[in-house]
Amino acid sequence: MPGEEALVKEIVRRPSEARKLEPAKLERLLEEARQLLRSEPALLEVEGGSVLFVGDTHGDLESSIKAFSVGADKYVFLGDYVDRGPYQVENVLFLLAKKILDPERVFLLRGNHESPLANVHYGFLDDVMLSFGRDAYDAFVSVFSVMPYAALVNGDVFAVHGGLANGLRKISQARELPRPDEVPQDPIAFELLWNDPSEEVRGFAPGPRGPGTYLFGRDVFESFARDNGLRLMVRAHEYFPGGVFFYFGGKVISVFSCRYYPAALPKGLLLTPRGYEAVPLM
Ligand SMILES: [Mn+2]
Numbered sequence: 566m567p568g569e570e571a572l573v574k575e576i577v578r579r580p581s582e583a584r585k586l587e588p589a590k591l592e593r594l595l596e597e598a599r600q601l602l603r604s605e606p607a608l609l610e611v612e613g614g615s616v617l618f619v620g621d622t623h624g625d626l627e628s629s630i631k632a633f634s635v636g637a638d639k640y641v642f643l644g645d646y647v648d649r650g651p652y653q654v655e656n657v658l659f660l661l662a663k664k665i666l667d668p669e670r671v672f673l674l675r676g677n678h679e680s681p682l683a684n685v686h687y688g689f690l691d692d693v694m695l696s697f698g699r700d701a702y703d704a705f706v707s708v709f710s711v712m713p714y715a716a717l718v719n720g721d722v723f724a725v726h727g728g729l730a731n732g733l734r735k736i737s738q739a740r741e742l743p744r745p746d747e748v749p750q751d752p753i754a755f756e757l758l759w760n761d762p763s764e765e766v767r768g769f770a771p772g773p774r775g776p777g778t779y780l781f782g783r784d785v786f787e788s789f790a791r792d793n794g795l796r797l798m799v800r801a802h803e804y805f806p807g808g809v810f811f812y813f814g815g816k817v818i819s820v821f822s823c824r825y826y827p828a829a830l831p832k833g834l835l836l837t838p839r840g841y842e843a844v845p846l847m
Contacts, residue, residue: 573662580659595704598661602711608739609716613639618834620801620820624650628822628831628846643801644676644726648687650825675712676726677758710745722797729781730756736793762812783813808832809843
């Protein structure tokens with residue numbers, strides 16, 4: 566790790582102080598994070614005996630910190646680090662610092678909230694503007710625009726923030742998605758971040774989240790899983806009070822890890838050689 570080791574370690578040690586960073590230091594940290602994430606493939610390949618998946622944290626710094634006490638070999642965060650919750654800046658800086666310190670164990674996928682499209686409405690733009698100003702926000706967007714879109718874990722578990730996309734037949738297509746892509750504008754990239762599974766539809770149907778978003782049915786998942794040798798898909802993007810929800814007979818698992826929702830019990834999903842278990846992040 567070049568350069569900023571002391572700064573990065575300080576953020577990991579005291580993430581609640583991250584908002585007091587000098588603008589020049591913040592800029593250096595974000596540039597280091599951007600270069601690191603850009604150097605990773607758009608489709609990560611992660612191998613590990615135990616792998617913890619963490620869903621939307623939305624400014625829940627406590628869940629992110631708690632996740633690392635689970636003691637997994639690898640950590641895959643499924644996006645939506647910012648917007649909505651109270652510690653958005655602290656949460657995203659903590660996770661970027663963890664990534665810089667331990668790039669082979671910590672993986673940060675992009676969520677639909679890692680985009681100006683969401684940040685103008687749900688708080689992160691205002692939050693960064695108030696604490697740091699416009700240049701800092703633009704630097705965050707540069708980081709978001711190069712984040713990986715998906716991960717293939719142990720060869721047969723597909724992880725993504727939202728869901729399967731129209732036009733995505735082979736997992737290898739995700740490797741070729743263009744970056745940087747701020748919105749993103751690529752339709753497959755966009756749908757990976759925005760789509761949701763549904764027991765009610767066959768094929769794809771227009772989604773409730775607005776233009777360009779889709780629901781995908783069990784048939785879509787089953788043919789994608791068959792064609793790509795998958796046994797499981799792990800995704801986030803939807804709030805379930807219990808923290809995890811099982812679609813399609815348990816083959817698609819949805820994880821939610823933010824406590825700032827009514828009656829929320831934030832969870833992670835721990836994949837082990839024996840199977841998987843939901844772990845509380847309270
Ligand atoms: Mn989301």
